[in-house]
Amino acid sequence: MSRLKDLEALLEKGNLSRREFLARTSALGLAAALSPALFSGSAQAATPKKGGRLIIGGSGGSTTDSMDPGTLTSNMNQNVNWQIRNSLVEIDHNFNAIPELAESWDSTPDAKVWTFKLRKGVEFHNGKTMTAEDVVFSINHHLGEKSKSGAKGYLKNVENIKADGKHEVIFDLSGGSADFPFILGDYHLTICPAGTQGPEFEKGIGTGGYILERWEPGVRAFAKRNPNYWKAGRAHFDEIETLSIADTNARTNALKTGQINYMDRVELKTVHLMKRMPGVNVTAITGTAHYTIPMRLDQSPYGDNNVRMALKLAVNREELVKQILRGYGEPGNDHPIAPVNKYHAKNLEQRKYDPEKAKFYMKKAGMLDHTFNLHAADAAFAGAVDAAVLMKEQAKKAGININVVREPDDGYWSNVWMKKEWCMCYWGGRPIEDMMFSVAYSDGAPWNDTLWSNKRFNELLISARAELDEDKRRKMYGDMQEICRNDSGTVVPMYNQMVEASSAKLAHGPISGHMAMDGMRNGERWWFAK
Secondary structure, X not given: OHHHHHHHHHHHHOOOOHHHHHHHHXXXXXXXXXXXXXXXXXXXXXXXXXXXXXXXXXXXOOOOOOOOHHHOOOHHHHHHHHHHOOEOEEEOOOOOEEEOOEEEEEEOOOOOEEXXXXXXXXXXXXXXXXXXXXXXXXXXXXXXXXXXXXXXXXXOOXXXXXXXXXXXXXXXXXXXXXXXXXXXXXXXXXXXXXXXXHHHHHHOOOOOOEEEEEEEOOOEEEEEEOOOOOOOOOOOOOEEEEEEOOOHHHHHHHHHOOOOOEEOOOOOOOHHHHOOOOOEEEEEEOOOOEEEEEXXXXXXXXXXXXXXXXXHHOOOHHHHHHHOOOOOEEEOOOOOOOOOOOOOOOOOOOOOOOHHHHHHHHHHOOOOOOEEEEEEOOOOOOOHHHHHHHHHHXXXXXXXXXXXXXXXXXXXXXXXXXXXXXXXEEEOOOOOHHHHHHHHOOOOOOOOOOOOOOHHHHHHXXXXXXXXOHHHHHHHHHHHHHHHHHHOOEEEEEEEOEEEEEEOOEEOOOOOOOOHHHHHOHHHHOEEOO
C-alpha cells in the first residue's frame, strides 16, 4: 500500500493529473483501494469560472526590476511577464514543450534548421496583429552584441532568423539542437511588437491574457483581463494585482487575513501551522529549483580549485535540508541538474560533509588564515541568511573562517548577485539540461555568475546539444554534471521543493514544477471556484 500512498501524495500535490493517477493505480491493481475523498474537489476544479481579482504576494521584487524580457530576474516580474505576454512554446506541467504562439514546428533531420508556423489572428494589446516580423524582432532582441539578456546563452548557436511570409519563422543553427523548442519556451523569450525599445517595454504590450494597466517596479503591478485573448480556456480572472512582499511573515499575514490570495516561498519554520489555517491550501511541488552559492573566479582566492573544493566539502548538506528546508527538499551535489530532469546523473557520487578533507584542500591552497565573506539576504531565498550562518558554523570544524555579510533585500539581484565575490543565490531551474548549463555555466553566458570556463565542459555542451542518440546524450550530460561538481565555482547545497500557499477559494489543474507559481502561469491557469 506504500505505492498507493505515494501516488495519492503526488495527486494531492498536483504532480499527477487525475487521469494519470487512475491509469497508474489501475495498472498496479490498486483502484479498488481508492478513497472517494481524493476526488471530492475534482469536479469543481474541472469547470473554470470567470471573474474576481487575484492578488498575488510575491517575493524578490526590486525597485530595479524591468519588464524588458531579457532582464527579468525576480519572481514578481517573471510572473507579470507571463500574465501579459506569450512565448512561441509553452512548457506544461509534465515538462513537455507544447504549442503556444507557434501552432506547430518541425526540423531538418540534423536538427539544424527549425521552422515554426505561427497562429493566425493573434492580436497584441494595442490592436496590432502578430506576425513573423514581431517574432524575428523579439528573438533578435536577445542576440545583439551588447545584449545582457539572460537568454543570450541559450541562443548562441542561432546563426540566422528569418520570416517566410507572415506566419512562418525559420531558425538556422550552427549545430544541431534536439531540444530547440524548449528554448523558445523560456520566460525571457516572450513576444513583443516589432520595434519595442527601452522604456516601451515597461508598457507591457504583449499577446497575453491580461493587459498591464499599472507597473511600479518592485512594488505593484495591476492588469485586467484581455477581452480578445486568443487562448481558449485560460485567463479566468477579471483582474490580477501582483504585490512585491519581501518579508515572509508579511506575506503569510496577508494571506491569513485575506489581503492576498496567493503567496510564494512559504516560511518553512512555520509551514506546519499554515497547514492548519482554515481556508488556506499549502502545496509542495518538486521541480528543478535549487539553491546555489556562486564564487566569482576572477576574484582571489576563488580562482584556485583547492579553495573551491574546500568550501564545497565544508557544507553539511543534510543539515541544511533539515534545518533550512525542514525536509522539503534534498541534498544538492554541486551541479544544477535536478532529480526530475531527464538526464540527471543519479549514479554520480553524492558529496558529503568532510571537515578533514576540506581542511586539507584549504591548507593546500595556503588559505587557512583567510576570512571568506559570504554575502546574504533573504531576497535570495527565504532562509538564506540563516543558511549562511549555519554554513559558517559548519566550516569552523574545518578551520575555515566565514564572515556573513548581511545585505539589504532591495536591490540584491542588481547590487550583490554577480557583483560580490561569494553570495547566496536561487535558481528556478530549467526543463532541459542544455538550457540550465547554457544560461549559467557555459563560457561567456551573461548569467554565468562565477565566470567559470572549462574547455571540456563547453565541448560537451555543444556535442550533447546536437546528439540525437539517447544513450550517448545521457553519457555526455552525466560527464558535464561531474565536471561541474568537481571544478566549477558553484556550491549547490540543496534542491528545494516549491512550497507555496493559496486561498482555498482558488482552483486549478495539475501544478507545474517547471518554475514557482505553477510555472509562473498561475494567473492564466487558476480561477476562483468559490
